[in-house]
Amino acid sequence: MADIARRAENRYGNRPTMKDVAARAGVGLKTVSRVVNAEPGVTADTERRVQEAIDALGFRRNDSARVLRKGRTASVGLVLEDLADPFYGPLSRAVEEVARAHGALLINGSSAEDPGREQELALALCARRVDGLVVIPAGDDHRYLEPEIRAGVATVFVDRPAGRIEADTVLSDSYGGARAGVAHLIAHGHRRIGFIGDQPRIHTAVERLRGYRSAMADAGIPVEDAWMSLGTTVPERVRVAAEAMLSGPGAVTAVFAGNNRVTVTVVRVLAERSRPVALVGFDDLELADLLVPGLTVIAQDAAQLGRTAAERLFRQLDGGSRTPERIELPTRLITRGSGEIPPAD
Amino acid sequence: MADIARRAENRYGNRPTMKDVAARAGVGLKTVSRVVNAEPGVTADTERRVQEAIDALGFRRNDSARVLRKGRTASVGLVLEDLADPFYGPLSRAVEEVARAHGALLINGSSAEDPGREQELALALCARRVDGLVVIPAGDDHRYLEPEIRAGVATVFVDRPAGRIEADTVLSDSYGGARAGVAHLIAHGHRRIGFIGDQPRIHTAVERLRGYRSAMADAGIPVEDAWMSLGTTVPERVRVAAEAMLSGPGAVTAVFAGNNRVTVTVVRVLAERSRPVALVGFDDLELADLLVPGLTVIAQDAAQLGRTAAERLFRQLDGGSRTPERIELPTRLITRGSGEIPPAD
DNA sequence: CTGAAAGCGCTTACAG
DNA sequence: CTGAAAGCGCTTACAG
DSSP states (O other): OHHHHHHHHHSSTTOOOHHHHHHHHTSOHHHHHHHHTTOSOOOHHHHHHHHHHHHHHTOOOOHHHHHHHHSOOSEEEEEESOTTSTTHHHHHHHHHHHHHHTTOEEEEEEOTTOHHHHHHHHHHHHHTTOSEEEEOOSSSOOGGGHHHHHTTOEEEEESSOOSSSOOEEEEEOHHHHHHHHHHHHHHTTOOSEEEEESOTTSHHHHHHHHHHHHHHHHTTOOOOGGGEEEOOOOHHHHHHHHHHHTSSTTOOSEEEEOSHHHHHHHHHHHHTOSSOOEEEEESOOTTGGGSSSBOEEEEOOHHHHHHHHHHHHHHHHTTOOOSOOEEEEOOEEEOOBGGGOOOOO | OHHHHHHHHHSSTTOOOHHHHHHHHTSOHHHHHHHHTTOSOOOHHHHHHHHHHHHHHTOOOOHHHHHHHHSOOSEEEEEESOTTSTTHHHHHHHHHHHHHHTTOEEEEEEOTTOHHHHHHHHHHHHHTTOSEEEEOOSSSOOGGGHHHHHTTOEEEEESSOOSSSOOEEEEEOHHHHHHHHHHHHHHTTOOSEEEEESOTTSHHHHHHHHHHHHHHHHTTOOOOGGGEEEOOOOHHHHHHHHHHHTSSTTOOSEEEEOSHHHHHHHHHHHHTOSSOOEEEEESOOTTGGGSSSBOEEEEOOHHHHHHHHHHHHHHHHTTOOOSOOEEEEOOEEEOOBGGGOOOOO
16 A cells, blocks of 8 residues: 555656556557557557557556667757857757757756856766767866767767867857958958957857957057956946946947847947947847847857757767867858947047 | 677667676675765775776766656656747746756757647657656647646646646736736827737737737727737738738827737838837847837746746645646836837827 | 665567 | 567665
């Protein structure tokens, strides 16, 4: 009695198993398995009897048990920074679509830009034996994944490269994009151009800053330290940074914003000021074309990033290419007004 | 030989198991289990030997197998419409955070507003034996979940109610929100007000239309059929609907947009016109305050919706309240300019 | 403190 | 066409 009660509360309710179905249909376990999996070699009559028992009992195969024997779990993990960030939604959706096409489910989790949490999440997914892992790294040391990869977990890094291990990586051309964006500002007459980016431990932030420096160097413009600011993307920090470089006699006449979070805050800061300042942002925003002036951006394709990574992942699982590759997707300059404002003086 | 090869390619690579660890450490299986699960009753020396074997072999416990015995999978499923929609990102993230606090992982999938796909996804999650399911329904008949719920799968519906079954539900006050938004337009002198919403089979679309009608009735304004348009939220459809009600002698002087997708397109349409038209949108948008004029909206808290639903889910799992409840969260009018534009004539 | 046996719900490999 | 036995990698319930 106690045993039955415990069973009912601890286990999956008290779901019928193949054994229950077999008993009710008066057949062997294997026959039920055949029917459930639509395998050949069952007479129509037997099949009907089994199907009736399945319906009567409300049987649903426990895929969790199936997985234990089969090997593959038909699930992939996605570790990203924040599911609520509009950049990662489309990326995640794209990974999901590819997974779905391969019959796999997607488990995703947010690292909140915390390397410890990234590792914890990634390893928890490995313990669940996901077939593969798509990682947008928060940390810069991924040696903790080496045993997992060796054990057969397919792995692809997206948006930022893996740290200290060799792995498939899919990136946007941050360097080239930022370079093109800053060159665009220079072409419109600016020489005093500010750069506000994410924290320096984040690869894309560093690459975009490198693009900025390169464009400035190409134009022969010496860069002042006061024009560059890397740090968290919380509005307060970005606001302070923007206001600092927009003030005083050596104020910048244009700003390059390093990502979508930064851009949003910079747009707010500029909206409060009377003197027009040019702005180009990395990443497109939903209503960018409806702002006044329209927002000029370097757009990257988040969905394409996710799709490419997921396809790469399943190629690994299908036994394809085992040599890590680095894929870089192009960015695109979209001019809408804010980046074409001439210098104030 | 062939057997070893097959094993290596089909199974999880060839990961060491507790048995391997036990053999290497020269102890029994149960002792390894004790160490791995930090159970008491192991001498320091034995523990060290086991730990060494674990490290040397790169052992990681297979949670997939553990789950089979334990009963609970420590995972919950989230079925939503589209992970790429900015409304669902924060909702999903909130569910994830609550799940994480309860030690559970989140598997999510997009129904793409297709009832068949919603069902397929939800049942696939049940087959994986998720402990609970948070569903943003696409369909209006959820009787297919009855056997699962009876078998112990915790279930909560969010954003839209369940169809034809009793279940916990967490909604925003669509009716009240729309009513308040339309009343706001009326208070600013409008009488010819248009409503553009999502498809009529979607609960929130119908509720918001009901709120519109109610506010109009309260003000004694007879509503004309030409002022109301329900349908898909693809830009082309919304554009045609908006242009139709904004044209001709009986053109509306204000529009209430039924959700974020609709609002975005209506803003675009209005931006192209010379005569100012008032607009209130259901759902807030990221840059709403920076548009000119600022966008007046009825805001709902997507994260709070997700959080409330997830907490409700875990309360069910903890054996709490088994009588389905319906929770309705309030909305909030945020005035920014577009809703305060007076009628043109 | 330690471990052998049974079992979770399936599939695999084999035999009839 | 059908099914009994073994096993996937763990945990549970016991016994020493």
